[in-house]
Amino acid sequence: MSERLDLLSEIAQEARKLGCTEADLRYVDRRLEWVTVRNGRLQTCSDLSDAGVGVRVRIGQATGYAGCPSSDPRALREGLARAVAMAKASNTVTYETMEFAPPPAEQGVYITPTPGGDPFQVPLDQRIDRLSQLASALKTDDRIQVANASQVMMRRHTLLATMHGSRIDQTITLNGGGMSAIAEDNGQVQQRSYPKDFEGNVLQGGEEVFDSLDLPAHVDRIREEAIALCHAPPCPEMRTDLVIDTDQLGLQIHESCGHPTEADRALREELSLAGSSFLTPDLLQKEFKYGSPEVSLVADSTTPLGPGTFGWDDEGVPAGQVDLVRDGIFRGYLTSRATSKRLGCDPIGACRAESWHSEPIVRMVNINLEPGSGGSLDDLIAGTDQGLLIQTNRSWSIDDHRLNFQFGCELAREIKGGKLGQLYRNPVYTGITPEFWGSCDAIGGLQDWRMWGWFFCGKGDPPQIMHVGHGTAPARFRNVQVRAS
Numbered sequence: 001m002s003e004r005l006d007l008l009s010e011i012a013q014e015a016r017k018l019g020c021t022e023a024d025l026r027y028v029d030r031r032l033e034w035v036t037v038r039n040g041r042l043q044t045c046s047d048l049s050d051a052g053v054g055v056r057v058r059i060g061q062a063t064g065y066a067g068c069p070s071s072d073p074r075a076l077r078e079g080l081a082r083a084v085a086m087a088k089a090s091n092t093v094t095y096e097t098m099e100f101a102p103p104p105a106e107q108g109v110y111i112t113p114t115p116g117g118d119p120f121q122v123p124l125d126q127r128i129d130r131l132s133q134l135a136s137a138l139k140t141d142d143r144i145q146v147a148n149a150s151q152v153m154m155r156r157h158t159l160l161a162t163m164h165g166s167r168i169d170q171t172i173t174l175n176g177g178g179m180s181a182i183a184e185d186n187g188q189v190q191q192r193s194y195p196k197d198f199e200g201n202v203l204q205g206g207e208e209v210f211d212s213l214d215l216p217a218h219v220d221r222i223r224e225e226a227i228a229l230c231h232a233p234p235c236p237e238m239r240t241d242l243v244i245d246t247d248q249l250g251l252q253i254h255e256s257c258g259h260p261t262e263a264d265r266a267l268r269e270e271l272s273l274a275g276s277s278f279l280t281p282d283l284l285q286k287e288f289k290y291g292s293p294e295v296s297l298v299a300d301s302t303t304p305l306g307p308g309t310f311g312w313d314d315e316g317v318p319a320g321q322v323d324l325v326r327d328g329i330f331r332g333y334l335t336s337r338a339t340s341k342r343l344g345c346d347p348i349g350a351c352r353a354e355s356w357h358s359e360p361i362v363r364m365v366n367i368n369l370e371p372g373s374g375g376s377l378d379d380l381i382a383g384t385d386q387g388l389l390i391q392t393n394r395s396w397s398i399d400d401h402r403l404n405f406q407f408g409c410e411l412a413r414e415i416k417g418g419k420l421g422q423l424y425r426n427p428v429y430t431g432i433t434p435e436f437w438g439s440c441d442a443i444g445g446l447q448d449w450r451m452w453g454w455f456f457c458g459k460g461d462p463p464q465i466m467h468v469g470h471g472t473a474p475a476r477f478r479n480v481q482v483r484a485s
């Protein structure tokens with residue numbers, strides 16, 4: 001354990017003399033790099049790094065938080081004094097009892113395995129060259145107007161020391177990327193992305209994560225599908241069965257299960273950014289039917305490759321697996337120590353902060369849909385008489401209670417007699433969360449179960465971003481409303 005961790009522990013102990021019942025000092029050193037090549041030119045080359053210490057204390061019924069952009073002893077003691085002053089002042093206006101679950105006392109080290117090597121050690125010019133080759137290969141047809149290829153990498157080193165004896169050292173490395181082609185033809189503009197829209201797929205691991213995306217193998221397909229979509233008819237308006245591929249289903253899980261099971265939303269403590277939740281605590285007692293018996297959704301901070309995997313959360317609660325939905329029944333929440341106390345359950349370790357300057361808040365870990373008995377994606381299609389295969393998100397919208405949603409996707413294909421047919425552009429499907437998950441009658445098996453990373457989940461006020469994961473197989477949903485955007 002480092003000298004820095006010793007210093008954080010020492011100052012956490014000093015907080016006792018200042019009247020604190022709890023004190024956490026969390027050092028974070030973070031580096032985030034994003035490189036994008038567009039049409040043969042370097043579009044973005046952002047390399048952000050910051051380091052500092054977040055001090056959280058508890059006095060009476062209130063907490064205080066201070067961010068210190070330095071980790072020298074004098075700055076930390078000043079930060080502690082600011083956090084103490086804030087907590088004392090907050091006690092005069094605290095409007096209700098805010099208790100915490102008992103403080104953990106954990107010690108250990110977590111380091112992301114990087115069997116393919118440290119991605120930050122690959123020279124920047126090599127990484128830019130790799131992306132340039134992809135973007136150029138996408139643009140070999142004049143109808144492709146925009147060709148993008150990008151890589152996102154992050155390393156976060158965290159040291160957490162608490163007054164109650166936690167001493168934790170964690171280094172998390174994320175890596176990934178993706179590409180997209182925008183075609184203009186036949187009066188239409190259409191996009192295809194791989195492995196998914198926006199940041200691509202960003203997972204926990206080293207250089208092997210980027211290699212495993214195997215982007216060159218998908219260049220021709222992405223280019224040709226973008227052009228073909230320009231000539232495809234719009235998605236018909238109808239109710240039909242949907243086979244949803246994993247790149248879209250991950251976002252469906254994120255918006256309609258991940259966010260509504262955040263305990264702070266359910267307790268009405270977090271209402272900004274489409275903030276509330278229909279999954280109110282009384283529904284836990286009522287064994288609310290969230291979905292069909294096929295549907296089991298688990299918060300799992302131990303899943304290999306998952307961007308929401310760690311040894312401990314930012315309160316020092318150890319990683320684990322907790323049911324959110326089991327066999328279709330609503331079973332639990334994503335909790336911090338404070339929200340778990342209010343709900344009368346144990347904290348699951350889902351409290352994380354973007355960096356040292358941000359207070360930890362309730363955050364998704366990896367929210368995974370358990371695999372089912374539906375076999376492969378091909379098996380699901382073969383078992384569907386009439387319907388659509390839907391792939392790759394393009395837009396999303398969901399109400400503040402996370403009930404009514406609408407997702408636009410890049411591509412739909414007709415399924416007829418168990419076979420793929422007509423391509424459709426601009427598909428949109430809509431639904432109401434429990435009805436939609438209630439219509440799920442088949443989930444694919446492990447062979448097509450895949451981990452998807454979302455790097456930029458936004459939450460909080462002031463906003464914080466966080467990397468979260470969603471493991472899922474493709475699944476089938478009966479009688480869903482679709483139309484074209």
Ligand SMILES: [Zn+2]
Binds near residue numbers: 254259456457458
């Ligand atoms: Zn989100």
